[in-house]
Amino acid sequence: MSTRRRNEYKLHYFNMKGRGELARLIMAYAKVPYDDIRYENADWLQHKDRMPNGQLPVLEWKGQLLPQSLAIARFLAHRHNLAGTDEWQWAKIDAMTDTINDTFGEARPIFMAGEDEGKKKEAVDSFLKNAIEPLFKRLDKMLEDNGSDYLIGNQCSLADLALFSCYDFAAGLCGDRLPKCQHVAALHARVGQIPAIKNWVEKRPATPF
Ligand SMILES: N[C@@H](CCC(=O)N[C@@H](CS)C(=O)NCC(=O)O)C(=O)O
Known part of the structure; x- marks a missing residue:
């Protein structure tokens, strides 16, 4: 009998x-x-119908499936001390995370272009x-004005991790064409230095964008 403890979470993406x-x-x-389950595009259709919205990411917790990337992020942020110090701060973190997350929708035409390099x-x-x-x-100006090391409040929150994630995603798609915004770049570097x-960044599987 295996004595290995099962991980509490499984992330499907x-x-x-x-x-x-x-x-x-x-x-x-x-x-x-956690179990970092990664589907190949070629196998995805076999799994699609098992997912609540037929899309990923999905978080599996206690045998239940939670869809929607931001619902997942909020749930985890509340459980792991990334949700600010009071309700108003949380609302601002939440709004900022939503704003940053909107960029993913804007990237859709890049993936729809397929092999057409011009498109x-x-x-x-x-x-x-x-x-x-x-x-x-906008974020650069905000960081300059608020004089904090972080987007909202004085400690790392979900919003800062969202920015880190968005920055890496955009860098993966646009390379060195990312706009030079010194405060945003400094925040990305600061989050990247959290041990x-x-x-994670050093050890994660090669993940393009
Ligand atoms: N609003 C959803 C959008 C999810 C979404 O668009 N997922 C894409 C990948 S990023 C997907 O599962 N595509 C495969 C499909 O729709 O079959 C979220 O934020 O999780």
Whole structure:
């Protein structure tokens, strides 16, 4: 009989950062072991009907399946001390996380372009111009004005991990074309230096974007 303890959580997603990496980052930050289940595109249709919305990510906890990346992130943030110090701060963290997460929808045409390099370039240009540049510029100004090391309040929260995840996702798609926003880049570096996050980034499976 195996004495190995089962992990409390299972995260179901594809082998990409996308909408799943935020949950992985939270669990890395909280040092919670979990099953990081990654589906290959070719196998996905076999599993699709088993998922509540027919999409991923899905968090499995106590035999139940929770869809929606932000519902998953909020649940984990509340359980692992990333939800701020009071209800108002949480509302601001939540709003910021939503705002950052909106960029994933804007990246969809890049994936829809398939092998068409011309279309792909157009979609990357549009993603940068319409989603990433306005977001990063707004956040850069906000960080400069609030003088804090973090987006909301004075400690790392879900919003900072969302920014870290979005930054890496955008870098994976746009490379060195990311806008140069010094406060945003400094926050990304600061989060990347948190030992548990650094450890995850160094050890995680190769994950393109
Ligand atoms: N609003 C959902 C969107 C989920 C979503 O679009 N998932 C995509 C991957 S990022 C997916 O499962 N695509 C495969 C499919 O729809 O069959 C969330 O935030 O989790």
